[in-house]
Amino acid sequence: MGRVKDSVSSYIRYRFSVQSKFSLHSPFIYKFWADVLKDDTRYPAYSTVKQLRKELLRDDRIIHQVDFGAGQTGRPQDGKTVKVKGIARNSAVSAAKGRFLYKLVKFNQPSGILELGTSLGISALYMSEAAPRANIQTIEGCPETAAIARSNFEKAGKQNISVITGSFDEKLQDVLRLMPKPDLVFIDGNHRKEPTVKYFEECLPHLHAGTIVAMDDIHWSKEMEEAWKTIIAHPKVKVSVDLFYLGVIFFREELSKEDFVLRF
Numbered sequence: 001m002g003r004v005k006d007s008v009s010s011y012i013r014y015r016f017s018v019q020s021k022f023s024l025h026s027p028f029i030y031k032f033w034a035d036v037l038k039d040d041t042r043y044p045a046y047s048t049v050k051q052l053r054k055e056l057l058r059d060d061r062i063i064h065q066v067d068f069g070a071g072q073t074g075r076p077q078d079g080k081t082v083k084v085k086g087i088a089r090n091s092a093v094s095a096a097k098g099r100f101l102y103k104l105v106k107f108n109q110p111s112g113i114l115e116l117g118t119s120l121g122i123s124a125l126y127m128s129e130a131a132p133r134a135n136i137q138t139i140e141g142c143p144e145t146a147a148i149a150r151s152n153f154e155k156a157g158k159q160n161i162s163v164i165t166g167s168f169d170e171k172l173q174d175v176l177r178l179m180p181k182p183d184l185v186f187i188d189g190n191h192r193k194e195p196t197v198k199y200f201e202e203c204l205p206h207l208h209a210g211t212i213v214a215m216d217d218i219h220w221s222k223e224m225e226e227a228w229k230t231i232i233a234h235p236k237v238k239v240s241v242d243l244f245y246l247g248v249i250f251f252r253e254e255l256s257k258e259d260f261v262l263r264f
């Protein structure tokens, strides 16, 4: 109940802080707003991912899920048995966030994408549809979930996505060695403050001026709000955009340090 009340009040705070397009003086940020937030084209790729989501939402297979979720330490817990359809319902990005990621990738044209938190692969598929030639490395701690994501990518004919099975703590450095300069990073895993800030800081030396970091669920809990505030205060961060459901960070040198709140 506490979290629901907190999230209602943080949503109200967000809505009162939303800025208009007239506050966007940088041509780059204006283009981000127009190309990513305002583009409501129904791209054909959306239907491809929608079809897979539909299948997963009917999938009665039962798997053993190793739980790395929020409220925990980032270390795997004992886990539980769950239906694939339950994971599809509770963990995958919403269609609206998926469309956002698709447009963000189209906007950024990344060659290398790093994702923390694959789950069944829905968000990675949106990104792959937008950049079929990009190298996508996505990390998932739960082996059975990772196996289903792999088979989803295979079924969808995606050869540009590699799923790395293991905890972010163990695998992030390995993946950053494979992809030393990612152009886009999507953080969608552990929802606690300390590990979220730590993963961001581990990525930081590898990010270049054109990298975009997207962080899911920045208002999901007090801890995630604190993580977001800590991250955007970092001197290397130039512009942050709070979209309530997720946040986006830019590092381009020509931008002046500014924190925006925009309508998702």
Ligand SMILES: C[S@@+](CC[C@H](N)C(=O)[O-])C[C@H]1O[C@@H](n2cnc3c(N)ncnc32)[C@H](O)[C@@H]1O
Pocket (backbone or CB within 6 Å): 066, 067, 068, 069, 074, 075, 091, 092, 093, 116, 117, 118, 119, 120, 121, 122, 123, 124, 139, 140, 141, 142, 145, 166, 167, 168, 169, 188, 189, 190, 191
């Ligand atoms: C919210 S889901 C990701 C959803 C996915 N991005 C999508 O939209 O389809 C988060 C995933 O991250 C994994 N995860 C969370 N913390 C982790 C950690 N510390 N190490 C490895 N995996 C982790 C969970 O097992 C879960 O599958």
